[in-house]
Amino acid sequence: MVIxxxxxxxxxxxxxxxxxxxxxxxxxxxxxxxxIDFTGKKAGRGAYICKNIDCFEKSVRAKRLSKSLETDISDEIYSKLKDEIINGEG
Structure with a gap:
């Protein structure tokens, strides 16, 4: 059996x-x-974050998402992401 x-x-x-x-x-x-890429298949430069509010806050504080995506991220995107983490299915 192949793993x-x-x-x-x-x-x-x-x-x-x-x-x-x-x-x-x-x-x-x-x-x-x-x-936010819900399918995981959109074309472009991607960065990943756990579905955990602590990881989100660490990433925002250290500006790691901005660095990974090589662009500034608006507060609107951060709030959508936070809502998805808190209220998401996942």
Whole structure:
């Protein structure tokens, strides 16, 4: 029986490698638009964060999402992301 490799990504909050499906993806498109990628398949530069409010706050404080995406992130995106983490299905 072949064991399927599970793709892992690093959370920008806790800096731990976790399975991709457990993380939220934030993507910056070529146009510079930043959005939450629920499918995990949007084209562009991606950064990942745990579905944990502590990881979110660490990432915001250290500005790791901005550094990973190589752009400034608006407060609107941060508030959408926070709402998704708190109220999301996940």
């Amino acid at each position: 399927k490799k599970i793709p892992k990504r690093m959370c920008t909050g806790c800096m731990e490698m976790k399975p991709k499906k457990e993380l939220l993806r934030i993507v910056r498109t070529k146009d510079g638009e930043v959005s």
